[in-house]
Amino acid sequence: MTDRAVLFDMDGTLVDSEGLHFDAMAQALLEMGYSLPERFADRITGMSGADCHALLQKTIGFTLPLADYIAGKYRSYLAAAARLKRRGGVDDVLTLLSQTRTPFAIVSNSDRILVDANLRAVDLQHPGLVSVSRNDVLRGKPDPEPYLRAAYLLGVSPRDCIVVEDSIPGAVAGLAAGMTVIGWPEPHRTDIVFPRAAILADPDDLSSALASLLSAPSDIRHFKDKTDVSR
Template sequence: MKAVLWDLDGTLVDSEPAHALAFDASLAELGLTVPPDFHDRLLGASEDRVHEALIAETSVSMDRAAWRSVKWRHYRKAADQIRRLSQADLLVPLASAGLGLAVVSNSTRAEVDHNLDLADLARLFPVTVSRDDVRHGKPDPEGYLLAARRLGVSPTDCVVVEDSPTGAGAGLSAGMTTIFCPQVPTLVPPAGALVAGPGDLSGLFERLGLLPAMPRGGMLRNDKNPPPAIK
């Protein structure tokens, strides 16, 4: 394997509270109501799918650009709700091991850049693909295939890490080894995906040969930093 391609929201940063607050505030501003499970049903969905579902549910007359403007304004106000997840701690060891890194997100370019900057992760990703960079969002594989091309690697040499069935489906359709790492444990993984809890990713990366084995004590084992001798 030569590269690890990451979803962003729910995988590297916990932005769902910010998205939920922005979504609810946008609905309140527009005087709209949706079923209680509307947001959960669209977990991992791109902006265009959310907009289409909103139109179908409420019959509101509002184009996608207008919806984006309202949601983005409220999302920026909720920025203090965004948190970096523990999985992000694996990025530096992966880069040090020579793996290419990319973000592939169903979020807009503005949201991707905003979240990476807030989490101080932008410097670690030479390639980022947002929904604005592709014709089709996840579950279409276009974003992951584009990231592989930009990194100069074959799809079969890529590992995808995703927290939603929608995103994991995109990784599998791209022909990539796909790890389903949900923050919501009740989500059903798509067939063919490897499954790992947030705390299990490092062990799975070791088994896939992406990281050196971890000795007791948690230090990465390598030639320059051998484990201390037992006295």
């Protein structure tokens, strides 16, 4: 059994759900009399529901309360969540973790109701699975608290954790927690510039990067300067 653990973001990383998040948001806002600006989806990757609501207030003058926004979006999202699929390459990664007996956890900026719906849809919800939702912490990503909580629940030191993220807020959170971070953007997200301390993986081949880290000495995380998490 490896002495490492892998902590996965959920939306856009394990589950191909970013598109549904945006579609549900757009549908809810349309029903409330609002429309979204072009390319708004690119701006909300990795953001919590509350942060999205705040951005909507600034961007389109959205005036309805957070509770109304959440209720509308979640209603649309949950109605379609059963059709969600795992992101391409995830099956290979899960096989690798099984073969190396590497524990893993799910760390999401989404609320628990969405986390559970996603995990059920892609057949990843099972007894003993460690998952951290936005409801389980005081501060969500980019704060390190969600990743530190997952490490605590797994009983693994943060320095022995490998984070897999598709977003900048998540990568910043993992680095701030003192963990090794793999940036794994979705193939079409060539616009994302991860912090310099993150290790970039091929959007179509996460397993190679992860296998290299799992077989390397634990202090491999020092080969990059992890003090700069600003870019």
